Amino acid sequence: MPDKAAVPKVWTVLSMLDWATAYFEGKGINQPRLSIEWLLADTLGCKRLDLYLQFDRLLHTKELSALKPALLRRAAHEPLQYITGKTDFYGLEMKVGPDVLIPRPETEQLVELICNDISDRQNLRVLDIGTGSGCIAIALKTERPDFSLAAADISERALAIAMKNAATHDCEIDFFRHDLFQPRLPDDRTSFDVIVSNPPYIPLSEKQRIDAEVSKFEPAEALFHQDVRSVYGALGRLAQANLRAGGVLYVEIHEEMGEEISKAVAEHGFSVALKPDYAGKSRMLVCSQQSN
Numbered sequence: 001m002p003d004k005a006a007v008p009k010v011w012t013v014l015s016m017l018d019w020a021t022a023y024f025e026g027k028g029i030n031q032p033r034l035s036i037e038w039l040l041a042d043t044l045g046c047k048r049l050d051l052y053l054q055f056d057r058l059l060h061t062k063e064l065s066a067l068k069p070a071l072l073r074r075a076a077h078e079p080l081q082y083i084t085g086k087t088d089f090y091g092l093e094m095k096v097g098p099d100v101l102i103p104r105p106e107t108e109q110l111v112e113l114i115c116n117d118i119s120d121r122q123n124l125r126v127l128d129i130g131t132g133s134g135c136i137a138i139a140l141k142t143e144r145p146d147f148s149l150a151a152a153d154i155s156e157r158a159l160a161i162a163m164k165n166a167a168t169h170d171c172e173i174d175f176f177r178h179d180l181f182q183p184r185l186p187d188d189r190t191s192f193d194v195i196v197s198n199p200p201y202i203p204l205s206e207k208q209r210i211d212a213e214v215s216k217f218e219p220a221e222a223l224f225h226q227d228v229r230s231v232y233g234a235l236g237r238l239a240q241a242n243l244r245a246g247g248v249l250y251v252e253i254h255e256e257m258g259e260e261i262s263k264a265v266a267e268h269g270f271s272v273a274l275k276p277d278y279a280g281k282s283r284m285l286v287c288s289q290q291s292n
């Protein structure tokens, strides 16, 4: 094991938890204890809390050699979810890798908001644009199997992961490649009741200020844009062209940009309502077509 601290002669679950916590602390890693808990549980194929029922369990050579590269990757600040290759979203396990953003809890709230708003509607056509890991589309399809889901991304590599996730969860979703700056969708994909998007919304100028764990490892094209307003203007245009009368556009936004983003979408014939997340931050917009 890579270390200067006292290395136990025999590794048990407890000695590994304690040693690696100190090791990660020394490397300035966020949530050091939680990090080793996740990595060790992943290596042993058990639940994180089950570690606490088997403190004295010996770690075998094979397990130690599987754990070692994971420890080194975490010590280099790589997000846990990329090391284990998975995360949890809306109670569903999602495969993730450096080609897709790690789904955030805020985005679960976007799914929840949509599900609540349309709980009494049947058989809706829904498009998720900029789907990444596919998490929004898959969560919606799992919640509402009667809906017909389409999901697009500009990245082929993201689409490959999203398709795998959809297959794992047995979700039939129409995946296709698309750049959200193109208002015309390919083939006969149009007339949606709901369009949803969690686009890149961190201004490129903020890149230096955000946590290196995010900016160094997560895909820049999913996070940053030099003109965030134009991203939402493009989504407004795309939604205007592809929503049915009465259709609704739901977007996740940068908490400090609610007003200007609302304006950018409103220009395309929407009345826009800002919704807070559980932390009270303005995080979502519900954009309804204005009837004329």
Ligand code: GLN
Pocket (backbone or CB within 6 Å): 104, 106, 198, 199, 200, 201, 202, 214, 222, 223, 224
């Ligand atoms: N919420 C993400 C973050 O703060 C950003 C997601 C996005 O740009 N769509 O890291």
